[in-house]
Amino acid sequence: MKTLRAFAGFDTPARLLMINQFGINLGFYMLMPYLAGYLSGPLGLAAWAVGLVLGVRNFSQQGMFLIGGTLADRLGYKPLIVAGCVLRTAGFAALIFATSLPMLLIASAATGFAGALFNPAVRAYLAAEAGERRVEAFAVFNVFYQAGILAGPLVGIALLGVDFRWTAAAAAAVFAVLSVAQLCALPQRSGVSTTSSVWTDWRRIAGNRRFVAFAVAMGGTYVLSFQVYLALPLHAGAISGAGAQELTALVFVVSGVVAVAGQVRITAWLRARWGIGRGLVLGVGVLAAAFLPLALVPGAGPFGTVAAAVALLLSAAVLAVGTAAVFPFEMDTVVSLSEGKLVATHYGFYNTIVGVAILAGNLGTGAVLDVARSAGADRLVWVGLTLIGGLTALAVHRAIRPVAGRHRQPGALPAYTAAPGRWPVRSPGASSAELTRTP
Numbered sequence: 487m488k489t490l491r492a493f494a495g496f497d498t499p500a501r502l503l504m505i506n507q508f509g510i511n512l513g514f515y516m517l518m519p520y521l522a523g524y525l526s527g528p529l530g531l532a533a534w535a536v537g538l539v540l541g542v543r544n545f546s547q548q549g550m551f552l553i554g555g556t557l558a559d560r561l562g563y564k565p566l567i568v569a570g571c572v573l574r575t576a577g578f579a580a581l582i583f584a585t586s587l588p589m590l591l592i593a594s595a596a597t598g599f600a601g602a603l604f605n606p607a608v609r610a611y612l613a614a615e616a617g618e619r620r621v622e623a624f625a626v627f628n629v630f631y632q633a634g635i636l637a638g639p640l641v642g643i644a645l646l647g648v649d650f651r652w653t654a655a656a657a658a659a660v661f662a663v664l665s666v667a668q669l670c671a672l673p674q675r676s677g678v679s680t681t682s683s684v685w686t687d688w689r690r691i692a693g694n695r696r697f698v699a700f701a702v703a704m705g706g707t708y709v710l711s712f713q714v715y716l717a718l719p720l721h722a723g724a725i726s727g728a729g730a731q732e733l734t735a736l737v738f739v740v741s742g743v744v745a746v747a748g749q750v751r752i753t754a755w756l757r758a759r760w761g762i763g764r765g766l767v768l769g770v771g772v773l774a775a776a777f778l779p780l781a782l783v784p785g786a787g788p789f790g791t792v793a794a795a796v797a798l799l800l801s802a803a804v805l806a807v808g809t810a811a812v813f814p815f816e817m818d819t820v821v822s823l824s825e826g827k828l829v830a831t832h833y834g835f836y837n838t839i840v841g842v843a844i845l846a847g848n849l850g851t852g853a854v855l856d857v858a859r860s861a862g863a864d865r866l867v868w869v870g871l872t873l874i875g876g877l878t879a880l881a882v883h884r885a886i887r888p889v890a891g892r893h894r895q896p897g898a899l900p901a902y903t904a905a906p907g908r909w910p911v912r913s914p915g916a917s918s919a920e921l922t923r924t925p
Contacts, residue, residue, distance in 0.1 A: 774875020
């Protein structure tokens, strides 16, 4: 009910963006959770090649966000959202026929670049619509985001009973429908007018030391959270064999349920007790702790398959809690550090930096998984990821410490009620001043 009340308090464009994000993730997660298994199973690719394909997909998305963000600020948000959905339709359709590594890399790159087009535009559009309530908006947005993660794998596993190519075709169809729906229903929203050149804008953003330090530090969080697509599905196959698809689907179900049920409460609780900066650092710490169950039970050998599966699902749940804790504060911090100027371009620059981290993290994790399994030392993978998380939490703390005061300035953040976990709800005709009062 808290989520529904918060959702109803936003204007129509913000609600449309949230609903559209559910559809985007529904189509995406019908396919992506099973891609690693498809590549390593029927297609017979080595773990390093699987990591390369997934890494290229993410780098072409995260690494190309700067292009998408720049275009969104200059051409408007809606055209980039629609164009991204059209390109992802084509990318998923290509996966129906791709069998060789070069073809798979091209299809993955197209799918990723599609996300680079629409993601900065969606986030900048939502931040502009929500105004000072953007932390709340991103929290509710993440509920729809995670609901898509929850529903997508369930639809996908049903289609996998027929063939992986049916799953790819269905995912392409979902994005084709979204392309038409957003073209017809989403209102136009212009970006920020700028008279300077693209290079001047990019140099100005690159010269924002606090922003760049934050982006570099946050790269580690993306390496950790991405393991739900790489290391966890591969580990599910290693411990369950023929039941890998079902266990992988359960991983995403657990992640989705945790996020959908807890996102708004987690955000409100952290904001009320810790504030945005410390809440963000605490969320990164939770991401690091997510791999401890797997470090304790690294495989089916010591305690059996059931214990190994429980450890995997517990890790997925804790990873979902950490992601829910980090996302709204992370998105708000990017807007704060941009000072409200060229927000989509800042999102693009930010994700270009973390895209490099994801590519390196995927290649490194895939290679280490191969070596660790050959040496019978799977535990070292999970211990290593935990250490990366600890170092990332420290780096994020140091990066945001100089700007902590900005997050406490009146009007810099959305209003929260005194009661923990409650959000102010916009009533018809309510002004921004009215929303800043504590009931």
